[in-house]
Amino acid sequence: MHRRLWPAAPFAALALAALIATRSDGKLETIEQVVPGVWFRQGDLDQYGHCNNVVIEMKDYLVVVDANYPSGARALMADIKRISSKPVKYVVDTHHHGDHAYGNALWTKAGATTLAYTAVAGEMRRVEPARWRSDAARRKDVSELGLDTAEPPKQTFDQTPFVIDDGTRRVELHFFGWAHTRGDTFAYLPKEQVLCTGDAVVNGPYNGFGDGNAANWPNVVRRAMALKPRHVLPAHGPAGGPEILSGQERYLTEIYGRVKGAIASGKKLEDLVAIANGQPSELKMPLPDAVKNWIGTRTPGQVKDIFDEITQGKPRGAITGK
Numbered sequence: 001m002h003r004r005l006w007p008a009a010p011f012a013a014l015a016l017a018a019l020i021a022t023r024s025d026g027k028l029e030t031i032e033q034v035v036p037g038v039w040f041r042q043g044d045l046d047q048y049g050h051c052n053n054v055v056i057e058m059k060d061y062l063v064v065v066d067a068n069y070p071s072g073a074r075a076l077m078a079d080i081k082r083i084s085s086k087p088v089k090y091v092v093d094t095h096h097h098g099d100h101a102y103g104n105a106l107w108t109k110a111g112a113t114t115l116a117y118t119a120v121a122g123e124m125r126r127v128e129p130a131r132w133r134s135d136a137a138r139r140k141d142v143s144e145l146g147l148d149t150a151e152p153p154k155q156t157f158d159q160t161p162f163v164i165d166d167g168t169r170r171v172e173l174h175f176f177g178w179a180h181t182r183g184d185t186f187a188y189l190p191k192e193q194v195l196c197t198g199d200a201v202v203n204g205p206y207n208g209f210g211d212g213n214a215a216n217w218p219n220v221v222r223r224a225m226a227l228k229p230r231h232v233l234p235a236h237g238p239a240g241g242p243e244i245l246s247g248q249e250r251y252l253t254e255i256y257g258r259v260k261g262a263i264a265s266g267k268k269l270e271d272l273v274a275i276a277n278g279q280p281s282e283l284k285m286p287l288p289d290a291v292k293n294w295i296g297t298r299t300p301g302q303v304k305d306i307f308d309e310i311t312q313g314k315p316r317g318a319i320t321g322k
Helices: 009-023 070-083 104-109 118-127 130-136 217-225 242-264 289-294 299-312
Strands: 030-035 038-042 053-057 062-065 088-092 113-117 155-157 162-165 170-175 185-189 194-196 231-233 273-276 279-283
Touching: 030 070, 030 231, 038 070, 053 070, 053 185, 062 070, 070 104, 088 104, 104 113, 113 118, 113 170, 118 155, 217 242, 231 242, 242 289, 242 299, 273 299, 279 299
Parallel strands: 062 088, 088 113, 113 155, 194 231
Antiparallel strands: 030 038, 038 053, 053 062, 162 170, 170 185, 185 194, 273 279
């Protein structure tokens, strides 16, 4: 992500440092402390399909953000043993996708309560067991659990923020609307100004619109920005600061606005992306250099998803058969 460089040299250096931090690869499959009592583990999406995790220390227990795939859950459990002797009490599913929720059964077996906004459980009822079975056919860590479908969260809430507060630390679970999925949940620590974003905010070319609402997604990110976090811990890509939020919002606004404008001017999907074997394969539509951190191999497919959403007049995640 490119940020505006201020004329004064010290401010320019700070902005450049933020840019480098936003675009760095980070340390994959490694747990690192962000602030005292809060750890961030960046999962290797390309090799293992893992999401990132956050571990939050309370007085007598731990809170984990996202259950991950089973292999990611096991790796995180091993790391937790190295940083704390406290038990995991809650595991928050930020949404229903496999890389965030398919490890649920391992966490509940270990004694934790899986926790999610009610729409997360609703989405699991909508798409399972089909997606579970699809992943089980290609992932050993899913198939070896021997389950017929994904385990839903054991506890749900429908009013937000849902607060976990033991007197030493406050964790707020916020739902700001339908973005990446119908259930996107943010975990915010107000004292520490730490925001865990799930897939509603990613740091890199990792966005997915298949279950999303592209028109509303930027609004959700803006609501998260209003919390004014200092530390932003995305579900994919390295941790950083508020520049991740502003970059994600800019990307979502730009790509949606440009597809919408192209449709209004009479352009077809083939004018925006190249199609190979019936699938979008290459981006033709220009996007500003300021959002290049979020542009990648998934972008042509994102353009198609947004094109479908606009031309069919409903959120991409509500299109039957998609």
